[in-house]
Amino acid sequence: MSKVAFQGVTKRFDDDTIALRKFDLYIEDGEFVVLVGPSGCGKSTALRLLAGLEPVSEGRILIDEKVVNTVSPQQRNIAMVFQNYALYPHMSVRRNLEFPLRMSHTPRRIMAKKVEHIARILDLSDLLERKPKQLSGGQRQRVAMGRALVRDPSVFLLDEPLSNLDAKLRAQIRADIAKIQNTLNKTTLYVTHDQVEAMTLGDRVAVMNAGQIQQVDTPAALYERPQNIFVAKFLGSPGMNIIPSTMVIDDTNKLAVRLGNQSITLSQDRQQANPAITKFIGQPILVGIRPEAISATQVMNSVGLKLNILSVEFLGHESLVYFHCPDAGGSEPGDVVIARIVGKVQSPIHKNAEFFIDPDAIYLFNQEGLIIDGP
Amino acid sequence: MRNRKLIASLFVYGFLAVIVLGFLIPIGMMVAGSLKPDERVLLEAGTLRGYLPAEMNLQNYRDVFARVPFMRYLFNSVFITSAIVVFGLLVNSLAGYALARMQWPGRDRILLVVIALMIIPLEAIAVPLFYEVTLLGWRNTYLVQIVPFIANAFSIYLFYTFFLGLPRELEEAAKIDGAGAWRIFFTIIVPNAKAVFAAVAILTFLIQWGSFLWPLMVTNNEDVRPLPLGIASFYSLPPLQWGDIFAFGVMMVAPVLLVFLVFQRWFVKGVATTGVKG
Numbered sequence: 001m002s003k004v005a006f007q008g009v010t011k012r013f014d015d016d017t018i019a020l021r022k023f024d025l026y027i028e029d030g031e032f033v034v035l036v037g038p039s040g041c042g043k044s045t046a047l048r049l050l051a052g053l054e055p056v057s058e059g060r061i062l063i064d065e066k067v068v069n070t071v072s073p074q075q076r077n078i079a080m081v082f083q084n085y086a087l088y089p090h091m092s093v094r095r096n097l098e099f100p101l102r103m104s105h106t107p108r109r110i111m112a113k114k115v116e117h118i119a120r121i122l123d124l125s126d127l128l129e130r131k132p133k134q135l136s137g138g139q140r141q142r143v144a145m146g147r148a149l150v151r152d153p154s155v156f157l158l159d160e161p162l163s164n165l166d167a168k169l170r171a172q173i174r175a176d177i178a179k180i181q182n183t184l185n186k187t188t189l190y191v192t193h194d195q196v197e198a199m200t201l202g203d204r205v206a207v208m209n210a211g212q213i214q215q216v217d218t219p220a221a222l223y224e225r226p227q228n229i230f231v232a233k234f235l236g237s238p239g240m241n242i243i244p245s246t247m248v249i250d251d252t253n254k255l256a257v258r259l260g261n262q263s264i265t266l267s268q269d270r271q272q273a274n275p276a277i278t279k280f281i282g283q284p285i286l287v288g289i290r291p292e293a294i295s296a297t298q299v300m301n302s303v304g305l306k307l308n309i310l311s312v313e314f315l316g317h318e319s320l321v322y323f324h325c326p327d328a329g330g331s332e333p334g335d336v337v338i339a340r341i342v343g344k345v346q347s348p349i350h351k352n353a354e355f356f357i358d359p360d361a362i363y364l365f366n367q368e369g370l371i372i373d374g375p
Numbered sequence: 376m377r378n379r380k381l382i383a384s385l386f387v388y389g390f391l392a393v394i395v396l397g398f399l400i401p402i403g404m405m406v407a408g409s410l411k412p413d414e415r416v417l418l419e420a421g422t423l424r425g426y427l428p429a430e431m432n433l434q435n436y437r438d439v440f441a442r443v444p445f446m447r448y449l450f451n452s453v454f455i456t457s458a459i460v461v462f463g464l465l466v467n468s469l470a471g472y473a474l475a476r477m478q479w480p481g482r483d484r485i486l487l488v489v490i491a492l493m494i495i496p497l498e499a500i501a502v503p504l505f506y507e508v509t510l511l512g513w514r515n516t517y518l519v520q521i522v523p524f525i526a527n528a529f530s531i532y533l534f535y536t537f538f539l540g541l542p543r544e545l546e547e548a549a550k551i552d553g554a555g556a557w558r559i560f561f562t563i564i565v566p567n568a569k570a571v572f573a574a575v576a577i578l579t580f581l582i583q584w585g586s587f588l589w590p591l592m593v594t595n596n597e598d599v600r601p602l603p604l605g606i607a608s609f610y611s612l613p614p615l616q617w618g619d620i621f622a623f624g625v626m627m628v629a630p631v632l633l634v635f636l637v638f639q640r641w642f643v644k645g646v647a648t649t650g651v652k653g
Binding site: 072087 | 549
C-alpha cells in the first residue's frame with residue numbers, strides 16, 4: 001500500500017537541458033495515474049526519477065511519505081516495465097521471472113510457487129523454459145509484466161509498454177493491463193504518448209508539455225473541461241479546433257463571438273453563470289470547438305455557419321471534413337478546422353456549405369491560451 | 376559488362392591468392408623441414424622439392440626433446456599466457472565497464488589516458504620497467520612475466536566500446552529488480568558479452584604466446600623461460616640444425632592454431648543482443 005508524491009521536482013541534465021520544471025504530482029494508494037504528452041515532454045524522465053535511475057536536481061520525491069531522493073533503486077521496492085522490455089537475453093522465461101525474487105533471497109519453494117502463479121495469470125505457463133528471443137512481441141511484453149509483478153512491488157511503473165506492439169495486440173494487452181490493475185490494485189504510474197491508452201487506463205491522467213504538468217484530472221474531466229489550449233488540442237482525435245476570434249455584442253444586444261464575417265451568439269445562461277466573460281468584450285480571444293460539436297444537420301438550438309470545404313476523408317462510420325479557418329484574421333494561412341460528421345458527407349468540395357454548431361459546446365480561451373469559459 | 380566483372384573478380388582473387396601464398400609458404404616450409412634430415416633442409420630451401428618432405432621421419436622431434444627441456448618451456452608458456460589471459464579478462468573487463476557505465480569523478484580523463492597508452496609499445500618502456508622489477512626483486516620469476524601484462528589499454532578499450540553498445544535498460548532492469556553493481560556485472564553483463572571476452576582472450580593469447588624481448592631481459596633461468604626463448608637457445612647450441620628448429624616451431628605454433636579453432640566461432644560471431652526490442 002503506497003502513496004507517491006513529487007514535490008517541486010526539477011531535473012536538469014549535465015548539458016543544462018531542463019527535462020522537468022517544478023513538477024508536482026500526487027498518486028493515491030492503489031491509484032492508476034497516466035503521464036501523457038508529446039515525445040520529449042519529460043514524462044519518461046519523471047518515471048526514471050521515481051525509479052531512482054536518475055538523480056533529482058531539486059525538489060523531493062516521496063514514497064509512503066518517506067523522502068526517497070537518495071534511496072537506491074534496489075531499496076525502493078518498485079517494479080518497472082521498459083519500453084523494449086529489457087528481458088535478460090541469456091535467461092529462460094522462468095529465470096527472468098525468478099530474478100527479482102532471487103535478489104530478495106526468497107526461499108526456493110515460495111519462489112517456484114510465485115512464478116507458477118504469475119505465469120498462470122499471464123498465460124506464460126507453457127513458455128517458461130524458452131529464451132526471450134524465441135518469444136513473440138506480445139509474449140515478451142507479458143514476461144516483462146510478469147517480472148515486474150512477481151515480487152509484489154509497492155509501486156508499479158510502466159514506460160510506454162505497448163509502443164512496440166502492433167495495433168491489434170496493443171488493444172488486447174491494454175485490456176489485459178486494465179484487468180490486472182482491477183484485480184491487483186497496485187499504485188501505478190504509466191507513461192505513454194498515446195491518448196487512447198491514457199483515456200482508457202488511467203484513474204487520473206496528467207497531461208504534460210515541456211517538462212510541466214498542464215492538467216491532472218480524470219479522463220472525462222480532461223476532455224470536458226480542459227484548462228488550456230494544449231490540453232484541449234492534445235486530447236481528442238482530432239483535437240479541439242482553435243480559432244482566433246473577437247468577443248462582441250451582436251445586433252440583438254447579446255454576447256457573441258466572431259468567426260470571420262459571421263458570428264455565433266452565446267446563450268444568456270453562460271453569461272449569467274460566468275459574468276467575468278463580459279470583460280473580454282471587444283477583445284481578441286480564442287474559440288475552441290471540438291470536431292464532434294460540428295454537425296451537418298440542425299439540432300436543437302444549433303447555429304448555422306457557412307464554411308468552405310477543403311477536403312473530406314471518409315472513414316466508414318464517419319467522415320472528417322476539413323474547412324478553411326473562418327477567422328477574423330490572426331490565423332496562419334493553411335490553418336484548417338476539422339469536423340467529425342457521422343456517416344458520409346456528400347458533395348465533397350464546395351464553398352459556403354452550411355454546417356451547424358451548438359453555441360453551448362463552444363470553449364473560450366484568452367490570448368495566453370487559458371480557459372475563460374467552457375460548456 | 377559481364378566480362379569486365381569477371382576480369383575484376385579474377386584480379387581480386389588473384390591478388391588475394393598471392394597474399395595467402397605469402398603467408399602459407401613459410402608455414403609449409405617449416406612443416407616440411409621439420410620432417411626431413413637436417414642436412415637437406417637448407418639445401419632444398421627455395422626449390423619446390425623443399426615442400427616435399429621426402430624420407431619423412433620424426434627424428435627432428437625426438438632431437439628437440441633430447442636437446443632442450445621442451446616440456447618445461449611449453450608449461451611455462453601455457454602457464455604465463457593463461458595467467459595473463461585469465462587475470463587480464465577480469466581486470467580489463469571491469470575497467471572497461473567502469474569507464475563505459477559508471478559515474479565517477481575523473482572518468483573521462485582516465486579514459487583519455489587509457490586511449491593514449493595504447494600507442495606506447497613495450498620497447499619504449501622496457502628499460503625503466505626492467506629497473507623497476509629489479510628493485511622489486513622479481514627477476515627470474517613467473518610473476519615478472521605475468522603482472523606487467525595483465526592490465527592492457529587495448530583490451531580495456533575493446534571492452535569499453537562493447538559495453539557502451541549493450542542496452543542500458545538491461546542494467547537498469549536488474550538494478551530495479553534489486554541487483555547490486557557486482558551482481559549486475561557478473562550475472563547480466565558478462566553472459567551477454569561472450570563475443571568480446573573471446574576476442575580479447577584470443578588477442579591477448581596470441582600476443583603473449585610470441586613474447587620474446589621481455590622474457591629475454593628479465594630471465595636467465597630455463598626453469599621460467601617460455602617457448603620463444605627455447606627456440607632461440609638452438610642458436611647457442613651448435614651445430615645449428617634447422618630441422619630441429621622447424622620441429623620446435625611446429626610444436627610452438629600448434630597450440631596457437633588450436634586456440635584459434637576453438638574460439639573462432641565466438642571470435643567471428645557478432646554480438647547477440649536479441650531479447651531486447653521486438
